[in-house]
Amino acid sequence: MQKKKIILWTLLSVVILFCIYTIGGSFYLINFALLPSEKDNVEKVTHKNDSIYSFMKPWTDSLNKVKAIHDTTIINSEGLKLNGYYIKSTKPTRKTAILIHGYKDCAYTMMPIAYIYSHELGYNVLLPDLQYHGKSDGKAVTMGWKDRKDILLWAKLANTLFGNNTEIVVHGISMGGATTMMVSGEKLPPYIKCFVDDCGYTSVWDEFNYEIKEMFGLPAFPLMYSSSALCKLLYGWSFGEASALHQVAKCKLPMLFIHGSADDYVPTRMVYPLYKAKPQPKEIWIVQGAPHAKSFQLNQKAYINKVAQFTGKYIK
Missing domain, CATH: 3.40.50.1820 (Alpha/Beta hydrolase fold, catalytic domain)
Structure with a gap:
């Protein structure tokens, strides 16, 4: 029973960390790309x-x-x-x-x-x-x-x-x-x-996907998908469209x-x-x-x- 609890909590922790990474990363990417501080x-x-x-x-x-x-x-x-x-x-x-x-x-x-x-x-x-x-x-x-x-x-x-x-x-x-x-x-x-x-x-999908690989060494999943969805929610358009x-x-x-x-x-x-x-x-x-x-x-x-x-x- 104790072993099962450890596995369950480990899995839950991984899921929580994944969600934090995805949500936080999506907001960072959107702000970085679409709200540049220097123009x-x-x-x-x-x-x-x-x-x-x-x-x-x-x-x-x-x-x-x-x-x-x-x-x-x-x-x-x-x-x-x-x-x-x-x-x-x-x-x-x-x-x-x-x-x-x-x-x-x-x-x-x-x-x-x-x-x-x-x-x-x-x-x-x-x-x-x-x-x-x-x-x-x-x-x-x-x-x-x-x-x-x-x-x-x-x-x-x-x-x-x-x-x-x-x-x-x-x-x-x-x-x-x-x-x-x-x-x-x-x-x-x-x-x-x-x-x-x-x-x-x-x-926009292709360009952002290329840039996050070049600048941050990150794959498309999950950030491209979550960031595109966030862009749709906040601004009414997605990277793919x-x-x-x-x-x-x-x-x-x-x-x-x-x-x-x-x-x-x-x-x-x-x-x-x-x-x-x-x-x-x-x-x-x-x-x-x-x-x-x-x-x-x-x-x-x-x-x-x-x-x-x-x-x-x-x-x-």
């Missing part, structure tokens, strides 16, 4: 851009001199006030780019890409802060999943700001790339014409996939199933030697030419 702001990003790209300070100074960068806001379906910036082309044009930043970044992170579209290609540009980033409201980071609906609202605003016959390319980097792909699987308005994904992940892979499979519009061959943050291997799942028309460019989100920084002329060539087929 970029305009001042920090502007300084970083100026130090990396020689063209940035003269260009942004010229824009600021004539007050060409405008603030704007929208209210989304959840009542969140979302911030954005826009730059109108100096010449009348229907061409518009919506540029989507990455994880813990802000809209100004995409200013070097705005330079391509605005300065080089003569587009109007709209740069939104995603939920819980920059000056936008938000309960937590949504990793692009809830943001996909917001981007459709931003596109509607762009069509009003820049003329009712605007033609839009949506271009995102990293989490912004995943957001771009998630948008692509929705029912789209006629003014969205094509997409550019730069180093986006296949799904937030799938760029499933969304691109529904996309009939053109998409350019860009990914660095040396990406070890969103591993390069993720781009291949995304490209395979996407119906035609589509293009892929693997940038040799480029780490995560560095394809433009390290290959500026080639990147500009690739984007110009691709978008030029679908936006006139």
Whole structure:
């Protein structure tokens, strides 16, 4: 009898410890991933851009001199006030780019890409802060999943700001790339014409699973499952449903996939199933030697030419 009690209490202790580990670990993972304490702001990003790209300070100074960068806001379906910036082309044009930043970044992170579209290609540009980033409201980071609906609202605003016959390319980097792909699987308005994904992940599940192995050496079970369920309970979405892979499979519009061959943050291997799942028309460019989100920084002329060539087929 005494031996049975010891076994029972041992088993019970193991179960209790497992539950504590799972619940505590889930809250830690959710807070770590979706409520980051450090996020970029305009001042920090502007300084970083100026130090990396020689063209940035003269260009942004010229824009600021004539007050060409405008603030704007929208209210989304959840009542969140979302911030954005826009730059109108100096010449009348229907061409518009919506540029989507990455994880813990802000809209100004995409200013070097705005330079391509605005300065080089003569587009109007709209740069939104995603939920819980920059000056936008938000309960937590949504990793692009809830943001996909917001981007459709931003596109509607762009069509009003820049003329009712605007033609839009949506271009995102990293989490912004995943957001771009998630948008692509929705029912789209006629003014969205094509997409550019730069180093986006296949799904939030795949990306988080990869990261907890890389950062903490942990397997998917049980934390990925319990954390995904907790995310669903707290924020209304799960890691598995937030799938760029499933969304691109529904996309009939053109998409350019860009990914660095040396990406070890969103591993390069993720781009291949995304490209395979996407119906035609589509293009892929693997940038040799480029780490995560560095394809433009390290290959500026080639990147500009690739984007110009691709978008030029679908936006006139």
